[in-house]
Amino acid sequence: MIIGLIILLLKIAAVLVFISLTVLFLVYAERKVSAHFQVRYGPMRVGWHGGLQMIADTIKLLLKEDITPKDVDKLVFFIAPILCFVSAYLAYLTLPFSPQIVVKNLNIGLLYILGVTSLTVLSLMMAGWASNNKYALLGGFRSVAQIISYEIPLVLSVLPVVMMAGSLNLITIVEAQKSLPFILVQPLGFLLYLTAAAAEANRAPFDIPEAEQELVAGYNVEYSGIKFSMFFLAEYVNMFTICALAAILFLGGWQGPILPPVIWFLIKVYLLVFVLMWVRWTFPRLRIDQLMSFCWKILLPLALANFLISGLWLVLK
Amino acid sequence: MIFYFLAVTLILSAILVVTLKNIFHCALFLIVAILAIAGLYFHLQAPFLGVVQLIIYIGAIMVLILFAIMLTSRISDRLLQTASRQSIPALLAVIVFILLALKSLDKTPLPAHIGKNFDPILDLGRALMTAYVLPFEVVSLLLLVALVGAIALARKD
Amino acid sequence: MEIIVLSLILFGIGLFGALTRKNAIAILMAIELMLNAVNLNLAYFSHNLSNISGQVFVLFIIAAAAAEAVIGLAIIINLYREFHKIDVEEITLLKW
DSSP states (O other), X not given: OHHHHHHHHHHHHHHHHHHHHHHHHHHXXXXXXXXXXXXXXXXXXXXXXXXXXXXXXXXXXXXXXXXXXXXXXXXXXXXXXXXXXXXXXXXXXXXXXXXXXOSOOOTTHHHHXXXXXXXXXXXXXXXXXXXXXHHHHHHHHHHHHHXXXXXXXXXXXXXXXXXXXXXXXXXXXXXXXXXXXXXXXXXXXXXXXXXXXXXXXXXXXXXXGGOHHHHTTGGGTTXXXXXXXXXXXXXXXXXXXXXXXXXXXXXXXXXXXXXXXXXXXHHHHHHHHHXXXXXXXXXXXOXXXXXXXXXXXXIHHHHHHHHHHHHHHXXXX | OHHHHHHHHHHHHHHHHHHOSBHXXXXXXXXXXXXXXXXXXXXXXXXXXXXXXXXXXXXXXXXXXXXXXXXXXXXXXXXXXXXXOSHHHHHHHHHHHHHHHHHHHHHSOOOOOOOOOOOHHHHHHHHHHTTTHHHHHHHHHHHXXXXXXXXXXXXXX | OHHHHHHHHHHHHHHXXXXXXXXXXXXXXXXXXXXXXXXXXXXXXXXXXXXXXXXXXXXXXXXXXXXXXXXXXHHHHHHHHHHSOOBTTTXXXXXX
16 A cells, blocks of 8 residues: 555656656757747757757746735635646656656546646646736737637547547557557547647647747736746746647557567657747747637537547448 | 535635625635535535536536626725625524524434435436436536626627 | 535535525525536546536536626626616516
């Protein structure tokens, strides 16, 4: 009992450390990728090709003064970034990196991940509200409207995979893709998932909630120091989560020849992360009304049609 | 152990929901209460219900309620401070109700725990698609009506 | 057994809130508490009797609660637009 608990805690700690390091790398990668897309070099000064830049930035962020403005709702202002951070990490309780490397294999793993990601919405709302700032409130409103709307096509695009695998357990879903990954049978589902997930994680071109140029960065405008860095890190953790989930659901997870499973998994995830960065630095931001009509008039009907056709095909097969 | 922790959290946060002055804080404590109930579902071996509780109550209903609070009040507003009325009669009525229910609970023989195990997800899916398929469809119709009704009500004309 | 008492107390708290609150949204939240108390009871009996029906009913109640919240909040937003307040004691147009 006690030993089992200790092992569980050790596993959680290992995942936490791994994800935190990954996030640091992701931030660095994003700066480098964006720079090269814009024919710049990006960070170059600290370390080889700026390799140590993120460590320097982290230390700077953590040491900065943590300002709490006078008229904020202090309790909520304090809890919001913590909730955001925690809910981003909660998904890793059941996300399998390989058949062995998983903290706790839940029978309803997929639903659990969808459930805990919906906690993020609350933190954004709390942050936007507690800041007592109209730009923060607007950013909060927009992000919530966006995230709730895109959750529907997200779930609908995932459902055909669940039907084909016949399970909500992520390990079973991966094992169902032994012969062929679901992306080959569900190409539309994969595209829909990636689009909706990018919107869920507030990635450009769907980054209306934190549009720097029109909302001075939205819900987190009043935050500074370590609280700001919590929001910032949570965002990258979320990006890694959606890519990992896409790899598990559509790309066959850790399956692949020769290389060990974890390596295959990470290759697939990083490939998807690169695709998301590529999209971010290629497309301009959508306007809020375009964003909403894109979700309700294009993504949702497509997802429903995909769902219906997959269901029919599965029944008639 | 876990059960008592969840129960105490649930009761305390529920009391705060109905007594706090700041309605935004009330909503936040309602979220805590709902999380505790989701935990209780897991404790009762109904993990599907726990996750559905998370997704629907927190991801949809509470977000809607928070949205409504934000749209109808401002942070330093008088409206945010929601008053109570007739607390003492209501408290008396509630206590009498609870006592009566406890008395009748005492008189009713409760069935013993049947140790038969079932797969909470598989059986739930089967039940929804066989015995309860008609209510299931009715609920989907209800949701559709609610959707249309909400749009019709909230639309600016 | 403890769970029935727990859900009874929760129901009582929700009832108290629904009786005493003036803000319409606060009343709605109290009603959500009461619905949750009922759900807890159903889930407990489903577990105790090893009968899945209880869980099915919880799902239906959650769906009904969602519909209720949507409609209720739409009405509240409309009230706010009309009267600029959501205090149930001051909205008395239909009161005799």
